[in-house]
């Protein structure tokens with residue numbers, strides 16, 4: 684029997700990286716009616732899989748408020764796990780549409796698309812959109828929880844750990860500490876925030892591991908049984924801003940931003956009932972898949 688005051692959870696972005704893990708965790712928990720909000724009726728393997736595990740799939744035109752309100756009726760908790768990196772819509776705009784509809788549909792708690800490093804500073808477009816949305820959410824009167832998780836461990840490859848070529852690229856000092864969490868643990872943490880009183884209207888920071896870039900590298904070296912080459916590229920942000928060759932991509936600039944701003948001064952793991960899995964579990968999977 685659940686001790687959560689909530690019964691129905693709707694997740695937008697459940698066909699994505701973190702949204703899928705969150706939806707799976709709610710289904711595994713077994714205490715909630717789980718709905719997946721999608722934009723269009725297309726074939727999607729992840730949506731099919733969640734549906735086969737018990738999630739109801741609901742569709743809504745996100746530009747039509749009435750459509751969204753109808754889709755969110757009966758929802759106690761709305762989780763936004765969307766991400767939009769095209770130039771057509773901003774994450775801020777998408778989430779404001781969700782918020783207006785959630786308020787009208789009497790949703791009780793809104794968990795926005797954060798799942799990042801909980802930066803206190805603005806300074807990157809991906810981050811600034813989230814900051815702007817926090818202001819709207821706090822004005823809305825809905826309950827909220829910001830969940831900060833550090834780097835997704837499944838994204839180590841994107842972050843510079845190239846298993847295939849046994850090369851690591853650091854966008855800063857190798858002694859920089861980076862928090863990281865596996866997607867499955869992020870799912871479990873998200874579910875459990877609903878049962879933790881301190882998570883109401885609060886920032887929750889959780890971590891699976893909090894190691895330096897060099898320490899993660901050592902774990903990759905152990906898992907592959909070989910020494911890796913390391914490249915340090917320390918002025919990415921400066922070159923990106925001033926368009927100096929070789930001009931970094933937006934993604935590289937973001938990695939450099941994350942490297943500079945990934946400080947979790949304190950975290951909330953002890954408020955949760957479980958211990959996250961060792962980081963070596965994801966590292967070994969990444970190595971076996973390369």
Ligand SMILES: NC(=O)c1ccc[n+]([C@@H]2O[C@H](COP(=O)([O-])OP(=O)(O)OC[C@H]3O[C@@H](n4cnc5c(N)ncnc54)[C@H](OP(=O)(O)O)[C@@H]3O)[C@@H](O)[C@H]2O)c1
Nearest residue numbers: 696698699700701721722764765766796798799833834835
């Ligand atoms: N900490 C990290 O390492 C890390 C890494 C990546 C992302 N993140 C963060 O995690 C969050 C989710 O990112 P993700 O990578 O999991 O997302 P994603 O896989 O790129 O996309 C999630 C879903 O968003 C929906 N979506 C895309 N465009 C949309 C739009 N215009 N309107 C409404 N829905 C749209 C899609 O669902 P449907 O097609 O089903 O509608 C899509 O499957 C973001 O806040 C992102 O910044 C963190």
